[in-house]
Amino acid sequence: FAHVIDLTHTLDEDTPYIPVPGITFPFKKSQIATIAKNGVSAYRWEIHEHLGTQIDAPTHFFERGRSLELLPADSLVVPLVVIDVSARAESNPDASVTVADIEAWEHRHGRIVEHAAVMMTSGWDSRIKDAKAFVNADASGMHFPGFSTEAVTFLARAREVSGIGVDT
Numbered sequence: 001f002a003h004v005i006d007l008t009h010t011l012d013e014d015t016p017y018i019p020v021p022g023i024t025f026p027f028k029k030s031q032i033a034t035i036a037k038n039g040v041s042a043y044r045w046e047i048h049e050h051l052g053t054q055i056d057a058p059t060h061f062f063e064r065g066r067s068l069e070l071l072p073a074d075s076l077v078v079p080l081v082v083i084d085v086s087a088r089a090e091s092n093p094d095a096s097v098t099v100a101d102i103e104a105w106e107h108r109h110g111r112i113v114e115h116a117a118v119m120m121t122s123g124w125d126s127r128i129k130d131a132k133a134f135v136n137a138d139a140s141g142m143h144f145p146g147f148s149t150e151a152v153t154f155l156a157r158a159r160e161v162s163g164i165g166v167d168t
Contacts, residue, residue, distance in 0.1 A: 007053065007167075008053040009052065009053050009125070009128050011027055011047075011051070011052040011053070012027065012029070013026060013027055013028060013029065014129060014131065015027050015051060015052050015128070015131075016127075016128065016130075016131035016134035016135055017048075017050075017051050017131075017135075018050075018135060018142065019135070023048070024048055024050065024051070025046070025048065027045070027046070027047050027051055027052070028045070028046040028047075029043050029044070029045055029046075030043065030044050031043050031044075032044050055068065055076075057071065058071075075115075075162060078115050078116055078117050078162050078163075079113050079115070079116040079117070080116065080117055080119065081105065081109075081112050081116050081117070081118045081119065082119050082120075082121055083097050083101050083102065083105050083118065083119070083120055083121070084120075084121050084122075085097055085101065085120060085121070085122050085145055086121060086122050086123035088145075089122035089123055089124060089145040090123065093136055093143040093144055093145065094143050094144075094145070095122065095145045096145060096146050096147055096148040096151065097118075097120045097145075097146070097147045097148060097151045098148050098150065098151050099148070099150050099151050099154045101151070102118075102151060102154060102155065102159075111159075112155075112159045112161065114159070114160045114161075115160065115161065115162045116159070116161050116162065117161065117162050117163045117164070117165060118155055118159075118161050118163075118164050118165070119164070119165040119166070119167075120145065120146070120147060120164070120165070120166045120167065121167050122144075122145035122166070122167055122168065123167070124144055124145055124166075124167050124168045125167040125168075134168075144168040145166070145168055146166055146168060147164055147166070152164065
């Protein structure tokens with residue numbers, strides 16, 4: 001690898017999560033062994049799989065989708081495209097990657113290759129330590145940047161990408 005960037009965030013009790021009653025809950029870590037007492041340090045984690053920096057397997061959204069352990073490892077190392085919508089997201093929390101954004105990226109960099117991963121950067125990750133600001137909910141629902149339905153359809157059908165990702 002010529003250029004590697006760690007896009008993960010440290011998982012802790014302040015990690016934001018989308019509250020879904022009876023389904024999601026905050027991350028909890030409690031120490032169950034110490035070096036002084038047990039010769040090893042160990043923790044018990046309470047977590048649900050949609051928390052923190054993670055990958056959603058196709059089975060999360062499609063009845064017959066593959067679970068993560070069935071995805072070939074080499075399918076997870078792919079060319080990367082990053083589309084920046086941070087300027088729009090600054091003033092509009094519902095900003096989304098559009099087909100026009102994709103076409104503008106391609107105009108500058110060339111056509112997206114098949115099996116690439118297309119990631120959105122919106123600057124939203126700067127809110128990671130403020131759960132209320134990260135979830136950004138009001139009476140009408142949650143507000144944070146993402147991909148438009150048209151953009152996802154275009155990427156899947158016209159560019160045959162391997163996946164998409166967001167910093168939200």
